Every structure is written in C-alpha cells, then in structure tokens.
Amino acid sequence: MTEDIVVVPGDGIGQEVVPAAVEVLEALDGVDFEFTEYDAGDETLAETGEALPEETYEAAASADATLFGAAGESAADVILPLREAVDSFANVRPARAYPGVDALRPETDLVFVRENTEGVYSGIESEIADGVTTLTRVVTEDASRRIAEFGFDYAEQNGYEDVTIAHKANVMRVTDGAFLDACEAVGDERGADYDDALMDALAMHLLLRPEEYGVVIAPNLAGDVLSDLAAGLVGGLGLLPSANVGSERGLFEPVHGSAPDIAGQGIANPCATVLSAAMMLDHLGYGEAAADVRDAVEGVLAEGPHTPDLGGDASTEDVTAAIVERL
Amino acid sequence: MTEDIVVVPGDGIGQEVVPAAVEVLEALDGVDFEFTEYDAGDETLAETGEALPEETYEAAASADATLFGAAGESAADVILPLREAVDSFANVRPARAYPGVDALRPETDLVFVRENTEGVYSGIESEIADGVTTLTRVVTEDASRRIAEFGFDYAEQNGYEDVTIAHKANVMRVTDGAFLDACEAVGDERGADYDDALMDALAMHLLLRPEEYGVVIAPNLAGDVLSDLAAGLVGGLGLLPSANVGSERGLFEPVHGSAPDIAGQGIANPCATVLSAAMMLDHLGYGEAAADVRDAVEGVLAEGPHTPDLGGDASTEDVTAAIVERL
Numbered sequence: 001m002t003e004d005i006v007v008v009p010g011d012g013i014g015q016e017v018v019p020a021a022v023e024v025l026e027a028l029d030g031v032d033f034e035f036t037e038y039d040a041g042d043e044t045l046a047e048t049g050e051a052l053p054e055e056t057y058e059a060a061a062s063a064d065a066t067l068f069g070a071a072g073e074s075a076a077d078v079i080l081p082l083r084e085a086v087d088s089f090a091n092v093r094p095a096r097a098y099p100g101v102d103a104l105r106p107e108t109d110l111v112f113v114r115e116n117t118e119g120v121y122s123g124i125e126s127e128i129a130d131g132v133t134t135l136t137r138v139v140t141e142d143a144s145r146r147i148a149e150f151g152f153d154y155a156e157q158n159g160y161e162d163v164t165i166a167h168k169a170n171v172m173r174v175t176d177g178a179f180l181d182a183c184e185a186v187g188d189e190r191g192a193d194y195d196d197a198l199m200d201a202l203a204m205h206l207l208l209r210p211e212e213y214g215v216v217i218a219p220n221l222a223g224d225v226l227s228d229l230a231a232g233l234v235g236g237l238g239l240l241p242s243a244n245v246g247s248e249r250g251l252f253e254p255v256h257g258s259a260p261d262i263a264g265q266g267i268a269n270p271c272a273t274v275l276s277a278a279m280m281l282d283h284l285g286y287g288e289a290a291a292d293v294r295d296a297v298e299g300v301l302a303e304g305p306h307t308p309d310l311g312g313d314a315s316t317e318d319v320t321a322a323i324v325e326r327l
Numbered sequence: 328m329t330e331d332i333v334v335v336p337g338d339g340i341g342q343e344v345v346p347a348a349v350e351v352l353e354a355l356d357g358v359d360f361e362f363t364e365y366d367a368g369d370e371t372l373a374e375t376g377e378a379l380p381e382e383t384y385e386a387a388a389s390a391d392a393t394l395f396g397a398a399g400e401s402a403a404d405v406i407l408p409l410r411e412a413v414d415s416f417a418n419v420r421p422a423r424a425y426p427g428v429d430a431l432r433p434e435t436d437l438v439f440v441r442e443n444t445e446g447v448y449s450g451i452e453s454e455i456a457d458g459v460t461t462l463t464r465v466v467t468e469d470a471s472r473r474i475a476e477f478g479f480d481y482a483e484q485n486g487y488e489d490v491t492i493a494h495k496a497n498v499m500r501v502t503d504g505a506f507l508d509a510c511e512a513v514g515d516e517r518g519a520d521y522d523d524a525l526m527d528a529l530a531m532h533l534l535l536r537p538e539e540y541g542v543v544i545a546p547n548l549a550g551d552v553l554s555d556l557a558a559g560l561v562g563g564l565g566l567l568p569s570a571n572v573g574s575e576r577g578l579f580e581p582v583h584g585s586a587p588d589i590a591g592q593g594i595a596n597p598c599a600t601v602l603s604a605a606m607m608l609d610h611l612g613y614g615e616a617a618a619d620v621r622d623a624v625e626g627v628l629a630e631g632p633h634t635p636d637l638g639g640d641a642s643t644e645d646v647t648a649a650i651v652e653r654l
C-alpha cells in the first residue's frame with residue numbers, strides 16, 4: 001500500500017530538516033511513500049498573500065499524514081489551521097534525555113499530552129472598549145475527557161507509570177476545574193493511578209525532580225509552555241518531536257521553530273524532525289520501522305556525529321547520512 | 328516613627344517562617360515596628376467559615392505593610408484578595424542563585440515583574456452551557472503600561488541591563504498583543520533597550536541561558552509560571568521572596584506555599600520570608616537595614632547553617648539565629 005504523505009517544509013531550517021526526514025523515510029524497506037510537497041509560511045505569505053494556501057490546507061486535510069517543518073513570523077497562521085485540518089485533538093510531545101547528549105537533567109523521560117483544540121487557543125478575542133481587550137478561554141467537558149482518555153491510553157500502551165494532570169484550577173476554578181474534574185473522572189473510571197499538579201509548581205518540580213514524572217496531560221497553553229521547558233531539560237529543541245493526532249490523519253512536526261539565525265547554513269539538527277517522522281510511522285501502523293528509525297537516531301546521538309547545537313560540528317547532511325547508514 | 332505592620336503567618340510553615348522574619352526585623356537597630364498578628368488560611372476557614380476574615384483584609388488595607396506567610400488549600404482565597412487589599416499592581420519576584428547553595432544554574436540573577444491585577448486572574452468564569460465553561464481574560468492598556476513603567480524603572484534603579492517582555496501574542500493576538508504594544512511603547516518612549524519573548528520559548532531559554540536575562544516583565548499567569556520555574560534554577564522555592572507593591576502599602580510574602588509535608592517540624596527554610604521582609608524594609612524606606620538583612624542572609628547561605636531543603640540539617644531557629652547574629 002502506498003501512503004500518501006503531504007510534506008510542508010515551510011520556512012528557515014524547515015527547508016533543511018524536512019528533506020532530511022524524507023531521506024530517512026525513503027531509505028526504509030517495506031514502506032512505500034508518495035510524498036507531495038506544499039507551500040506554507042512567511043515566504044509563501046510574501047509571494048501569495050497567504051501564509052497557508054487553501055491547497056496546502058486541503059492537502060493536509062485529505063492526506064494519510066502530513067510532515068511539517070517550521071514557519072517564521074506566520075507560524076500561528078500556519079500551524080494552528082493545520083492542526084485543525086487534520087482534526088487532531090492531541091498534541092503528543094515526548095521529551096527524553098539521550099545518552100551522548102549533554103542534558104541539564106539526564107533522568108528526563110516525559111511525554112506531554114497536550115489538549116490541542118481549546119483553552120486560550122479559542123481565538124475569541126476583541127477590544128471591547130478603548131484600551132480594554134478580552135479573550136474567551138473555552139474548556140469543555142467533552143474535549144477534556146477526550147484528551148484524558150488519550151493520555152491514560154498512551155501511558156498504558158507505552159509503559160509510563162506516572163500520569164500527572166497539569167492545571168491551574170485554584171485560579172481558573174470553573175474552566176480548569178472542569179478540565180481537572182473530567183480528567184480525574186476518566187482516571188477513576190479506569191482505576192488508574194494519577195496525580196494532579198498546579199502548572200506553576202509543576203514547572204519547578206519538572207526542573208528539580210523530572211524522574212518523578214512520566215505522562216503529563218495538560219490544557220493547551222500549559223502543554224505549550226511545559227513542553228518547551230522540558231526541551232531545556234534534555235538539551236534543547238533540536239531533539240523534540242511531536243505528533244498532532246486523534247483522527248485517522250495526523251500532523252507531525254518538530255517542536256522547534258524556523259531558527260532564522262542558523263537557517264541556510266546546513267547545520268540544523270534534523271533529529272527532532274526525523275523523530276517526528278518516526279511518530280508518523282507509528283501512527284500509520286509501521287511500528288517496526290518506527291523503532292528502527294528511533295534506534296538509528298539514538299545511535300547517532302550516542303556516538304555522533306552531532307550538529308553544533310549539541311556541541312558538534314557536523315552538518316545536517318552528515319547527521320542524516322549517519323542515521324540512514326544505521327537503518 | 329513607628330511602622331505599623333500586619334503579620335499574617337497563615338498555614339503550615341507560614342507559622343514558622345513568619346515568626347523567624349519578625350525575629351530578624353526586631354533585631355534591627357533604628358527601625359521601630361509594631362507588629363499585629365491576624366488570621367487567615369485553612370485553619371481559619373475551618374474555625375470561622377472564612378479563609379480571609381474581613382478584619383484581616385481591613386488590617387492589610389490600612390497597614391503600612393503586611394508580611395504574609397502561606398496558606399494551604401485556601402491559598403487563592405487568601406492571597407488574591409490580600410494583593411487587592413494593598414492595592415498592588417506589581418508582583419516583584421527576584422530569583423538569584425547564591426554562593427554556597429547548589430543551583431542548577433548558578434549564573435541566574437532574574438527579577439520577574441509580574442502584572443498583578445488582570446489576565447486570567449480576572450475571576451470572570453462560568454459554565455455557559457452543560458459541559459461548556461468559559462473564562463474571560465482581561466488585558467487593559469492602562470494596566471499594561473503601568474506594569475511596564477514599573478518594570479523599566481525597576482531595571483534602571485537596580486542596575487539590570489536586560490529587560491524582556493514575556494507574552495504569547497502570536498496566539499493571544501488581541502490581549503497579549505495589547506500587553507506587548509503597551510510595554511513596547513513605554514520602552515520606546517524611554518529610549519530603553521529591551522527584547523520580547525514568547526513565554527514558551529522563554530521557559531526554555533531561561534533554563535539554557537539564564538545569564539542572558541535580567542528583568543522579565545510578564546502578564547499575571549506567565550509571571551506566575553516563569554517565576555516558579557526560576558525557583559527551580561536557583562535551588563528551590565525556599566529562597567524566593569516577593570513584594571506585591573504599587574501603592575503606599577505593600578504585601579510581602581515568600582513565593583513558596585504552606586509545605587504541609589514538612590510543617591510543624593521546625594525545619595522550614597526561613598530565607599524566602601526574611602528576604603521578603605528585606606523587600607518590605609526597602610519599600611518602607613529603610614534601604615540600609617534592607618541591605619544589612621540581605622547581607623546577613625547571603626552570609627548564612629554561603630557559610631551555613633542550612634535547612635534540609637538546601638542539604639543541611641539545621642532548624643529554622645538555627646538559621647534565624649545565625650542571620651540575627653550577622654546583623
């Protein structure tokens with residue numbers, strides 16, 4: 001069976017790391033992909049007046065899966081509609097420390113399961129009077145239950161014993177109260193073990209004792225912030241993949257952005273995108289190929305070559321070739 | 328002149344660290360305080376049905392300054408009204424690493440200037456339909472300008488060269504857009520140097536390169552989360568003081584909570600509260616006494632004794648006595 005994959009490199013280093021991931025996918029045996037490239041991002045905006053052309057949106061909405069790189073200033077105009085296009089309600093962001101990579105906290109092995117459709121991302125904002133602006137944060141019981149089900153399933157299927165529900169229900173009593181209640185109800189129905197944590201306290205505890213945490217189920221913005229924080233624990237954003245999933249489709253992207261400071265130099269770390277491609281393989285049902293890709297990346301992280309963000313002087317191409325060689 | 332100080336120890340270790348800070352203040356020459364103690368917190372709630380009795384609120388609203396410890400489950404019902412009682416719009420939270428204390432990032436010297444009146448703390452929430460809840464996040468130009476003025480002043484007066492405006496204006500375009508615009512306008516009017524940062528990216532950068540940051544001006548929740556994160560960088564919440572200021576009055580409190588796990592054992596670290604008392608001294612115009620207290624705390628942090636949270640085995644009383652001895 002041929003898998004129809006939409007590829008959206010986007011801006012900056014997206015143009016370097018997405019081709020690297022495609023190279024890795026093409027080197028796999030027994031998986032047949034058809035890649036079609038689409039435009040999005042700042043350059044597309046400058047050329048066409050739209051950061052996310054309708055045809056890119058439609059392609060993502062009908063492909064088996066989409067591999068996205070990064071976008072610059074227009075990131076929110078690209079990534080938020082794309083997450084919606086693939087009908088994803090869960091943003092899965094593993095953050096692990098790897099042997100061979102200098103990490104602030106080598107014991108880190110976390111997976112953020114971020115609610116991907118509501119919270120402050122509702123987009124309902126206005127200037128209601130001169131100098132007075134409001135945003136309506138939306139939290140529904142259905143979406144909260146849905147992400148909790150996903151998070152508890154993920155923990156079980158992937159062998160994580162600790163499940164933590166992040167929230168700020170002491171201040172956002174009604175909305176995060178609803179989120180927490182729904183997540184607790186799901187946990188209790190399953191007889192699962194779990195804990196909850198205020199997102200502020202959790203930010204500190206993840207720094208001081210990351211080994212005590214596993215899967216963190218979080219509202220949209222909390223998941224956004226805490227997963228970036230976790231990138232700091234494991235050596236930077238160059239290592240963090242993500243999967244926007246929930247429906248048959250899916251959108252797979254590195255957590256990092258377009259990194260204009262190093263774009264065009266051929267030194268971007270492709271690992272986050274290659275690991276995102278591995279999450280895509282899992283999603284499409286190629287578990288073995290996914291494991292092979294992950295092993296290859298781990299081998300390269302352990303023994304090199306490394307790009308400059310990890311203290312090495314290898315190029316994107318060197319690292320990609322080394323990954324391919326290990327497959 | 329006698330300064331009329333309201334003292335609210337609250338719950339848990341608040342009952343231990345607030346008396347310690349009072350002991351330090353009483354040991355100072357040339358400062359005449361009259362302390363009056365008031366109740367608040369979980370125990371007060373259990374006894375009186377109210378976490379924050381009207382008389383505590385009124386006392387804080389009319390005192391020269393209030394020194395608060397911590398509250399348990401009822402923290403939000405105590406601390407949020409108290410912040411309002413003293414008419415504070417700025418929550419100042421320094422986070423520094425100290426010689427002698429094991430810190431994840433010994434180069435950390437940050438001050439969070441957190442907007443203290445709006446954002447998601449507006450309290451406007453409801454269940455608008457079955458299973459559908461909303462919160463109205465409020466951001467005004469006036470409050471944003473006011474905190475920016477305060478933050479730029481603070482940076483100038485305290486010798487910080489880096490000012491960073493934290494926000495999530497790529498998603499909360501109208502509300503955080505207004506916050507960012509107002510802060511930038513203030514910075515530009517002053518010809519000040521500043522930068523802005525997305526709060527998610529900032530969470531990571533503070534971990535990886537804290538030395539590049541100084542004063543961080545932040546909306547309410549961003550300041551809440553980022554300052555707790557910074558506690559993780561410098562060795563824990565036992566060291567972080569805070570000042571809720573903006574009017575003549577002020578409310579001074581450690582960033583930590585009531586720590587029920589160690590309450591009643593006499594081993595709580597009093598430093599955060601003693602440093603909060605030093606911020607109070609500064610606020611009341613006793614700059615020299617404030618510097619003396621800070622020096623004494625730094626001396627004890629450098630040479631011991633240390634409470635268990637810092638790896639020592641000293642008691643709250645040992646540490647307090649050592650601080651007093653150095654005055």
Ligand SMILES: CC(C)[C@H](C(=O)O)[C@@H](O)C(=O)O
Nearest residue numbers: 075076079080224497498527
């Ligand atoms: C670009 C931005 C809209 C996005 C988000 O806030 O989700 C980014 O920070 C991310 O985490 O993917």
Ligand SMILES: CC(C)[C@H](C(=O)O)[C@@H](O)C(=O)O
Nearest residue numbers: 170171200402403406407551
């Ligand atoms: C207790 C809670 C309401 C409070 C806050 O969110 O401000 C606390 O986290 C703090 O930072 O002082």
